[in-house]
Amino acid sequence: SQKIEQNSEALNIQEGKTATLTCNYTNYSPAYLQWYRQDPGRGPVFLLLIRENEKEKRKERLKVTFDTTLKQSLFHITASQPADSATYLCAMTTDSWGKLQFGAGTQVVVTP
Amino acid sequence: DGGITQSPKYLFRKEGQNVTLSCEQNLNHDAMYWYRQDPGQGLRLIYYSQIVNDFQKGDIAEGYSVSREKKESFPLTVTSAQKNPTAFYLCASSAGQGGNQPQHFGDGTRLSIL
Numbered sequence: 248s249q250k251i252e253q254n255s256e257a258l259n260i261q262e263g264k265t266a267t268l269t270c271n272y273t274n275y276s277p278a279y280l281q282w283y284r285q286d287p288g289r290g291p292v293f294l295l296l297i298r299e300n301e302k303e304k305r306k307e308r309l310k311v312t313f314d315t316t317l318k319q320s321l322f323h324i325t326a327s328q329p330a331d332s333a334t335y336l337c338a339m340t341t342d343s344w345g346k347l348q349f350g351a352g353t354q355v356v357v358t359p
Numbered sequence: 360d361g362g363i364t365q366s367p368k369y370l371f372r373k374e375g376q377n378v379t380l381s382c383e384q385n386l387n388h389d390a391m392y393w394y395r396q397d398p399g400q401g402l403r404l405i406y407y408s409q410i411v412n413d414f415q416k417g418d419i420a421e422g423y424s425v426s427r428e429k430k431e432s433f434p435l436t437v438t439s440a441q442k443n444p445t446a447f448y449l450c451a452s453s454a455g456q457g458g459n460q461p462q463h464f465g466d467g468t469r470l471s472i473l
Binding site: 251255277278279281288289290291292293296298336338339340346347348349350351352 | 363365394399400401402403404407417449451457458459461462463464465466467469
């Protein structure tokens with residue numbers, strides 16, 4: 248089965264810097280990869296989706312890259328703000344139905 | 360505002376008791392899902408439904424049951440057979456099946472054992 252790895256250690260970053268998170272997977276390349284944000288005690292909120300034939304996707308200060316050779320996706324938050332502090336989850340589809348598998352998430356803490 | 364409503368926010372279960380978690384959506388989505396989230400683990404799929412009156416087991420369905428009698432509603436029952444029910448339960452919906460569909464989540468129900 249697919250194993251999805253996200254860094255379990257919190258990423259502490261100063262306001263204004265770029266935060267970079269990794270999502271690694273072990274077996275088959277997903278057709279689609281999604282990123283979500285989750286605040287404490289709340290449900291995840293969808294941020295970005297990238298297809299396997301896309302290298303990069305951007306939305307405002309967010310950027311996602313997808314490298315099927317490295318079996319890795321990178322998630323970047325540029326010009327980070329304290330309001331960006333949250334846990335970020337990656338999720339991917341590994342079957343034809345589209346059932347999502349989620350990583351455990353990485354917490355980001357942005358300090359002023 | 361369109362969205363997903365889960366209730367209650369907190370729920371306590373006694374030994375041997377079944378409890379039901381509510382999930383309602385007004386997004387007119389066909390697909391609905393139930394996930395369980397434990398500390399340090401990714402969301403795990405319990406059950407999913409692609410259409411009214413149809414649902415499928417996910418990865419950890421044992422000790423749970425669902426129904427999908429209406430498009431808007433997908434309640435989850437945690438039965439007494441689920442020996443470790445303490446967790447954060449999340450309901451989600453999407454416009455259709457397929458990994459190119461983002462999922463919209465409710466704000467969860469936290470279930471604890473008395």
